[in-house]
Amino acid sequence: MNVQDKTKTGIQLSKNGIEINGEPTVILCASLFYFRIPRDLWKDRLLKVKKAGYNCIDVYFPWNFHEMEQNDWDFTGEKDVEAFLQMAAEEGLFVVARPGPYICSEWDGGALPAYLFSDTNMRLRDNDPVFLEHVNRWFDQILPILKKYELGQEGTIICVQLDNELDFYGCQDPEGYISALRDMAVVQGLEVPLIACAGQGDLFLATGNSTGVIPACNLYPNDREPEFEAKVHAYVDTLSAQNVPLMVTETNRSHFLLRRLLAGGAKLLGPYLQVSGTNFGFTNAANNWGDPLALLTSDYDFGGMISSTGEVRPEAYEGRLMSRVIQAAGDSLALSSYTNDHSFTLRGASSYEVTGPNVLQLHGGGYLYSLPNVSNQEQTVAIHLEGKTFPEHTKLTIPEGGCPLLLAQTPLSHWGVPQGRLEFASAELIDAQTHGDQTNFVFSGQGESELSLFLPNLVKGETNGDLQLKQEGDLITFTAQRSAAGSAKLILTTGQILTITLLQREQALRLKEVLVDGQLIFDEFTTQSIDKEIPQIKWSVAALNNGAPELGGNSQQLGSHAEWLENRGIYKGYSWYKAKFTSPESKGVSGVLLQDASDICSVYTDDQYHGTVVPGGGSYYIPFEAEKSSRDMKLLVRSEIWGHSNFDDARLPVFRLNGQKGLTGAVAVTDILKLNSNWRFKEVRTSNEHHLYTALSCDTKSWPLISWSSWMTEHHPSYGYYRKSFSPSAHSNTWVLHLPGVKSLVTVFINGNEAGRVNPLTPYIDLTPWVRGGEEVQLTLFLETYYGLSNGAVILYEGVKAIDWELTSANEADLWNQAVKEKSLAAPTSLPVKLVSGSSAWLFGNLDGIDPTSCWKVLSSGSNMKLTLYLNGRLIGRIWNPSSTSRPQMRGGNDQLTFIPGPWIRKEGNTFAILLESTERGEPGVLEEIRFLPVIDEWKSR
Numbered sequence: 001m002n003v004q005d006k007t008k009t010g011i012q013l014s015k016n017g018i019e020i021n022g023e024p025t026v027i028l029c030a031s032l033f034y035f036r037i038p039r040d041l042w043k044d045r046l047l048k049v050k051k052a053g054y055n056c057i058d059v060y061f062p063w064n065f066h067e068m069e070q071n072d073w074d075f076t077g078e079k080d081v082e083a084f085l086q087m088a089a090e091e092g093l094f095v096v097a098r099p100g101p102y103i104c105s106e107w108d109g110g111a112l113p114a115y116l117f118s119d120t121n122m123r124l125r126d127n128d129p130v131f132l133e134h135v136n137r138w139f140d141q142i143l144p145i146l147k148k149y150e151l152g153q154e155g156t157i158i159c160v161q162l163d164n165e166l167d168f169y170g171c172q173d174p175e176g177y178i179s180a181l182r183d184m185a186v187v188q189g190l191e192v193p194l195i196a197c198a199g200q201g202d203l204f205l206a207t208g209n210s211t212g213v214i215p216a217c218n219l220y221p222n223d224r225e226p227e228f229e230a231k232v233h234a235y236v237d238t239l240s241a242q243n244v245p246l247m248v249t250e251t252n253r254s255h256f257l258l259r260r261l262l263a264g265g266a267k268l269l270g271p272y273l274q275v276s277g278t279n280f281g282f283t284n285a286a287n288n289w290g291d292p293l294a295l296l297t298s299d300y301d302f303g304g305m306i307s308s309t310g311e312v313r314p315e316a317y318e319g320r321l322m323s324r325v326i327q328a329a330g331d332s333l334a335l336s337s338y339t340n341d342h343s344f345t346l347r348g349a350s351s352y353e354v355t356g357p358n359v360l361q362l363h364g365g366g367y368l369y370s371l372p373n374v375s376n377q378e379q380t381v382a383i384h385l386e387g388k389t390f391p392e393h394t395k396l397t398i399p400e401g402g403c404p405l406l407l408a409q410t411p412l413s414h415w416g417v418p419q420g421r422l423e424f425a426s427a428e429l430i431d432a433q434t435h436g437d438q439t440n441f442v443f444s445g446q447g448e449s450e451l452s453l454f455l456p457n458l459v460k461g462e463t464n465g466d467l468q469l470k471q472e473g474d475l476i477t478f479t480a481q482r483s484a485a486g487s488a489k490l491i492l493t494t495g496q497i498l499t500i501t502l503l504q505r506e507q508a509l510r511l512k513e514v515l516v517d518g519q520l521i522f523d524e525f526t527t528q529s530i531d532k533e534i535p536q537i538k539w540s541v542a543a544l545n546n547g548a549p550e551l552g553g554n555s556q557q558l559g560s561h562a563e564w565l566e567n568r569g570i571y572k573g574y575s576w577y578k579a580k581f582t583s584p585e586s587k588g589v590s591g592v593l594l595q596d597a598s599d600i601c602s603v604y605t606d607d608q609y610h611g612t613v614v615p616g617g618g619s620y621y622i623p624f625e626a627e628k629s630s631r632d633m634k635l636l637v638r639s640e641i642w643g644h645s646n647f648d649d650a651r652l653p654v655f656r657l658n659g660q661k662g663l664t665g666a667v668a669v670t671d672i673l674k675l676n677s678n679w680r681f682k683e684v685r686t687s688n689e690h691h692l693y694t695a696l697s698c699d700t701k702s703w704p705l706i707s708w709s710s711w712m713t714e715h716h717p718s719y720g721y722y723r724k725s726f727s728p729s730a731h732s733n734t735w736v737l738h739l740p741g742v743k744s745l746v747t748v749f750i751n752g753n754e755a756g757r758v759n760p761l762t763p764y765i766d767l768t769p770w771v772r773g774g775e776e777v778q779l780t781l782f783l784e785t786y787y788g789l790s791n792g793a794v795i796l797y798e799g800v801k802a803i804d805w806e807l808t809s810a811n812e813a814d815l816w817n818q819a820v821k822e823k824s825l826a827a828p829t830s831l832p833v834k835l836v837s838g839s840s841a842w843l844f845g846n847l848d849g850i851d852p853t854s855c856w857k858v859l860s861s862g863s864n865m866k867l868t869l870y871l872n873g874r875l876i877g878r879i880w881n882p883s884s885t886s887r888p889q890m891r892g893g894n895d896q897l898t899f900i901p902g903p904w905i906r907k908e909g910n911t912f913a914i915l916l917e918s919t920e921r922g923e924p925g926v927l928e929e930i931r932f933l934p935v936i937d938e939w940k941s942r
Contacts, residue, residue: 011159011192013244017334018247023331025055026333027268028054029269030319031274033277036276037275040901040903052306052317053319055094056270060100064108064114082145085156088155094158100112101125103164105164106646109646116131116658125657139181157192159192162181162182165206168648173208176208179213186212196210196213197250216247218248224372226352228355229355232246246267253272256401259372260372273302274305278298278898278899281572281874282811282812282875284297287655288651288652292652295643297892299892309855316939321505321509332363332414333368336362338359339360340359343385344357348379353373353374353379354381358372367410372403376400383408391450394426397446397448409421409422415432415441419492419494420456427443427446427449430511433516437496441500446505451500452476455490461476466481485503488500538845539829539844540826544841556808563807565809568809570662570807573640573641574641574810575640575808576808577639577666578634579666582803584631590669590670593620593622594613596663596664598659598660599661600640601637602638603637604636604638609839610838611886611921617659621669621764637666639661666802667734670729671797673798675796680723681703681720681722683718683720694754714787722783728771728775735768739795741791742791743785743792746784748780748781749779751770753770815875816913822842823911826842831930837864844912845912852905855901855934855935856902860896860929860930861881863923863925863928864883864920865918866919869912871905871913873911876904881927900932
């Protein structure tokens with residue numbers, strides 16, 4: 001990596017730190033995503049970030065938000081990127097721009113357009129010419145905008161990130177891929193530094209060591225990991241060798257951890273999602289945070305300092321206080337470096353209670369060090385430094401979860417005082433200003449405090465309040481007891497005046513501004529009324545036919561096989577698969593087996609509901625309550641794309657980044673064979689002898705007969721072949737093997753041919769290509785396991801495939817149009833609303849009279865009900881009330897909350913509509929209550 005010379009934009013990176021227009025700067029950066037916040041609230045959130053002390057935002061630019069259909073680009077209205085970047089510039093906030101092409105961000109498909117997924121030969125996020133051609137179209141749209149708003153042009157962008165956490169992905173050629181993205185950026189004229197972040201620490205896999213691309217790190221530790229600083233120092237050393245600083249582009253949101261990072265030597269601190277938001281529309285992702293999968297909530301909130309509805313949390317005050325420490329230390333901290341060559345020694349606590357001292361050597365002299373209390377109780381410690389122990393007259397106590405950033409042996413020349421030194425402080429310096437001959441220092445203490453200054457030219461000193469002064473020669477020591485505060489005035493022989501103000505931390509958190517004359521201005525909190533008038537909502541309901549709204553006009557004939565939705569140009573919303581089964585007259589049907597099915601599938605046959613399931617992209621068997629004898633049976637599957645995976649994970653098909661939605665087939669199950677007993681078994685020592693034990697010619701007469709997975713052995717892991725024959729039904733045309741409860745890896749062989757592998761998350765495998773009805777089949781299962789590990793059962797489903805497939809779909813606008821049509825047919829109702837299992841309805845509420853000057857939380861309560869909520873044509877959120885079996889885990893925020901932005905409320909004529917779906921088989925869906933709560937905003941922008 002070459003030294004990063006100052007670019008034309010005035011940004012210089014070196015191992016010493018970050019300089020912007022010649023000014024050394026520590027970057028405190030909050031994630032703030034315009035695509036999750038209504039445009040009319042962008043400025044509100046930017047101002048709150050600034051008020052919380054942050055000087056930068058990082059922002060993704062999701063490709064599929066601006067290209068919802070191929071070659072149909074939209075950068076207007078809520079998608080006006082230029083307007084957002086202009087606002088950030090007006091507020092003086094730097095911007096870390098992250099245009100992908102992949103962004104993760106728990107966003108639908110990680111922002112990759114779903115039309116890409118239908119090309120299964122394309123290598124996403126790799127040096128694949130077909131993929132890069134698509135990326136180039138996106139970059140042709142977004143990079144000229146980023147170029148326009150670079151620092152030094154019309155905006156404040158200080159760097160551009162290429163892709164995102166590539167080291168999590170199986171990229172075959174990271175150097176070629178990142179270099180191709182870099183070349184696109186260069187062609188577009190970008191001059192700010194280009195960076196690439198490592199998600200799990202592999203800088204090469206993240207950047208490919210591509211020339212001109214600077215590595216950055218995403219670090220997500222346990223906040224109280226005792227050895228965290230050692231990890232930070234290791235990355236500082238690695239990057240220093242390339243003459244660049246450690247830039248942590250993502251990390252946890254607590255300022256406890258951010259203080260640790262700062263004291264470890266990081267120069268860009270980017271806590272992820274300090275500003276929360278909402279996944280409006282069909283933009284949620286499905287991912288691997290569940291057991292095994294999860295659906296991302298519409299509320300996108302990880303508990304950062306600003307909530308999704310705009311409320312300010314206590315962490316915002318912590319951010320402001322930390323930023324004051326950074327600003328008070330100034331250039332000396334911005335150009336500091338961590339050092340192990342120091343004489344600081346911690347006394348009074350173990351390294352697994354208080355880590356450190358973690359010491360930064362300040363540029364120009366002195367030290368800033370941290371003392372993170374990683375234990376679960378208050379700690380009392382002392383610092384031994386050059387033969388003395390500090391504090392001398394008081395106790396230094398650190399509360400649980402505290403991490404003070406303290407100065408020692410620091411020249412006062414940093415603040416324009418030519419002689420003197422801050423010898424030790426057990427309180428944090430949070431403001432230092434020099435105006436003429438007067439320098440004002442403000443400290444924040446917690447518990448007892450002690451400040452020692454070496455002042456060889458002191459004339460007189462006086463104190464006010466609870467601050468006590470003690471002078472021993474040229475050493476001046478101030479002390480304050482627990483909960484005490486006060487001030488001091490020191491007059492020097494040079495005519496300079498030093499003022500020292502000590503605040504308790506609770507006061508310091510409320511410090512809003514320090515005026516030129518040293519006057520302190522504090523936030524004044526007033527109790528805001530939450531008694532805003534909630535209108536008495538008049539509700540009405542319109543029932544829908546069997547969960548399948550009549551949409552019309554967009555039906556597709558598929559023929560003998562179903563297809564994934566993306567192959568048919570359907571990327572978001574709802575779809576309805578219709579088909580029919582023709583089963584043998586002598587056979588009843590015990591259930592339906594869906595094939596390659598995801599996300600949310602609700603199954604009906606002959607207008608009878610059989611349940612809602614969330615398969616992970618594989619097969620899924622849904623039993624009927626009673627066997628159906630109908631020879632010709634109609635099938636309806638309502639499929640909702642909750643979202644494409646935002647993360648690539650090989651455990652389930654739905655977790656793959658190109659995982660598709662809907663289904664590829666369905667089987668009417670006419671026979672279920674239980675194959676648990678009388679297997680011939682052969683134990684082996686290796687896993688590479690398949691040719692010996694799976695062939696039809698293999699003699700198994702001497703193999704013992706046992707039940708499935710019952711062999712006892714001393715070998716771990718154990719390998720064994722289980723073999724038996726079965727006779728498939730001549731009436732069937734489909735055979736699917738199911739290993740429910742399997743905990744190990746199983747390789748399946750049919751007549752000596754390898755059919756595939758089964759694992760605990762994908763326990764189904766289609767045997768149809770290797771089976772003919774009426775001809776005996778030899779089945780061999782190779783099990784890789786540990787003795788004592790349960791491996792469930794072996795079941796074979798036989799049946800007939802559905803035929804005559806038809807597909808109908810509805811996107812966000814289609815559903816709203818259907819709601820408008822149904823509204824005229826709605827009958828008055830009141831809450832609670834109860835729907836029979838499997839039924840659907842539109843619920844309408846008249847919101848006229850709701851205050852449009854406020855934003856509103858919408859909270860639902862109920863059971864077995866899925867809600868899709870609209871306001872005036874906008875899909876504002878999706879909620880799934882708790883269910884017994886149908887609902888998977890929900891992750892990302894409050895799963896019962898969505899948000900009505902005040903700017904989206906009309907003075908009159910508001911239409912609030914909810915698509916209700918009763919999802920639990922055999923149980924009614926109940927919507928108990930919808931509550932509207934005004935957002936209370938103590939930092940409301942003016």
